[in-house]
Amino acid sequence: MKFLLATATAALMALSIGSAYSTDLAPLNSDTEKDRIDWSQLEAKFGALPKLPDGTRAGAVSKTLTNEYWRSLGEGYKSFGDRVGVPVVYQAAQSEGDQLGQLTIAEGLVTQGYNVLLVSPQTDSNLQPIMEQAKAANVPVVNVNDAVIPQAEHYVGNVQRDNGVRVAKWFIKNRPDGGKVAIVEGQAGVYAAVQRTDGFKTTITETGKFEVVASVPGNWDRQTSYDAASNILQQHPDLIGFYANNDGMALGIVEAVKAAGLQDKVAVFGTDGISDAYASIRAGELTGTVDSFPVLTGEVALESALRLVAGQKLPRVVATPQALITKDNADRYSGAGDAVRKALLEDAAAGN
Numbered sequence: 001m002k003f004l005l006a007t008a009t010a011a012l013m014a015l016s017i018g019s020a021y022s023t024d025l026a027p028l029n030s031d032t033e034k035d036r037i038d039w040s041q042l043e044a045k046f047g048a049l050p051k052l053p054d055g056t057r058a059g060a061v062s063k064t065l066t067n068e069y070w071r072s073l074g075e076g077y078k079s080f081g082d083r084v085g086v087p088v089v090y091q092a093a094q095s096e097g098d099q100l101g102q103l104t105i106a107e108g109l110v111t112q113g114y115n116v117l118l119v120s121p122q123t124d125s126n127l128q129p130i131m132e133q134a135k136a137a138n139v140p141v142v143n144v145n146d147a148v149i150p151q152a153e154h155y156v157g158n159v160q161r162d163n164g165v166r167v168a169k170w171f172i173k174n175r176p177d178g179g180k181v182a183i184v185e186g187q188a189g190v191y192a193a194v195q196r197t198d199g200f201k202t203t204i205t206e207t208g209k210f211e212v213v214a215s216v217p218g219n220w221d222r223q224t225s226y227d228a229a230s231n232i233l234q235q236h237p238d239l240i241g242f243y244a245n246n247d248g249m250a251l252g253i254v255e256a257v258k259a260a261g262l263q264d265k266v267a268v269f270g271t272d273g274i275s276d277a278y279a280s281i282r283a284g285e286l287t288g289t290v291d292s293f294p295v296l297t298g299e300v301a302l303e304s305a306l307r308l309v310a311g312q313k314l315p316r317v318v319a320t321p322q323a324l325i326t327k328d329n330a331d332r333y334s335g336a337g338d339a340v341r342k343a344l345l346e347d348a349a350a351g352n
Contacts, residue, residue: 027150028316030143031161031195036317039156039300040348042307049084049303050310058305059109060118060144061102061127062092067220067248068274069294070120073144076298077118079337086306089114096187096220099126106130116140116305121147124191140308144301145292145320146192154308156301156318160192163290164199166324167243167269170288171204175267178209179240182232184218184225184253186245193245196271200243213239218249225249229256233266241267247277247289254285273325273333281330288326291333296320296341321347 037045060077062070074090081088089109093102099122109117110133117139121127124147131151134141143149145157171181183200186193197215204210214232218225225244233239233256242257244250250270257266263285270277273291280286297320304318321344323333332343 025151025153028143028148028152028155030148030155030157030191030317031159033155033317035315036319037315038348039296039318039320040345042300042303042318046307046312046314049306050312052084052086052306052310053115056086056115056306056309057113058086058088058116058118058302059112059114060088060090060302061106061109062090062120063102063122064094064096064098065092066095067246068276069246069272069292072274072294073120073298073301076295076300077302078298079295080299080302084306086302088302093122096122099123103127103129107133110134110137110139114139116142116309118142118144118301118305119149120144121149123147123187123189124149140305142301142305142308145294145297146190148191154304154314154316154318156304156320157297158292158320158322160195161199163245163271163292163322164196164201164243165203166290166322167271167288168200168203170269170324170326171210171241171267172207175240176209178207178211180211180213180236180238181241181243182213182229182236182239183215184228184242184244184249185215186218186220186249188217188219196245218244218252220246220248222248222252225252226256229253230259233257233260233262237262239266241287242269244268244270246270247272247274247286250286250289251276251280254280258285278325278330278334281325281327284327288324290322291325292320292322293333293340293344295337296344323347323352 077088091105143152143155216228242253247270253268267287270289277289
């Protein structure tokens with residue numbers, strides 16, 4: 001009951017702040033926003049990072065540190081901060097459902113005098129109340145993957161819909177006869193989950209050869225996804241594949257597929273590119289993932305944030321890279337940071 005009241009309070013705050021703030025900007029759709037630039041073009045268009053004011057500090061708040069993706073994002077913040085001599089404080093809520101706790105952390109970072117704030121909201125609305133507070137304090141806010149604050153002035157992250165599209169294209173190419181597939185979604189209503197699911201579902205059904213027989217919430221949770229996949233496999237033993245909105249859920253699905261003895265028949269894809277996903281791919285269990293390179297995303301996000309601090313006028317969206325990873329190309333994208341950056345710059349030059 002206490003959690004429900006807290007969540008309702010946060011929602012009401014978001015609505016009241018949002019209505020006051022909504023006259024400034026059109027609601028952001030980070031996937032379709034035309035005022036955008038690819039991460040690979042930042043230096044070419046805006047030059048080297050300008051000199052920053054003395055004592056510049058960055059604050060960052062994430063969804064949770066229980067998920068490797070968000071820990072890796074923090075590594076990217078720290079890596080770039082160390083490179084340019086800017087300290088970064090990185091904090092997160094205790095769990096994916098602690099919306100009010102995350103808001104409290106974000107508000108604290110603004111009042112503590114950080115020069116820029118990087119936020120990865122748990123939902124599209126729970127951190128909206130800080131936007132007016134940060135604006136009054138002249139603190140730029142950068143929304144970094146994956147939920148989207150509608151009134152965010154700046155967003156850094158990948159094209160969420162493309163995660164699902166890439167997986168659908170794999171099925172279309174590698175399972176030309178089609179068949180039954182299922183989706184395990186992230187948290188209901190969260191922008192990234194909605195977009196990833198729609199990208200997969202729309203692309204794969206356009207062929208007329210595939211049927212999406214289930215699309216159920218996994219809430220970013222491995223056990224919940226295991227249970228959901230087990231139920232789907234009981235109902236549809238002829239299923240040919242799953243798409244999960246993140247890797248933790250995908251790894252739960254892999255266990256369900258193995259328990260059902262269907263690992264040679266059912267392909268499983270996740271999203272994020274965490275190390276456990278790569279290990280499972282190499283072991284021949286998880287079929288693939290869409291890596292969105294969280295360490296590099298963190299580096300690009302902090303670079304973008306510091307360019308704002310230095311007074312540069314960036315496009316509203318800075319798009320970060322992603323790639324479909326399978327056993328065939330896992331080694332190319334899992335080396336040291338500079339090697340991965342080089343591979344992704346090659347991809348960008350080739351239009352991939």
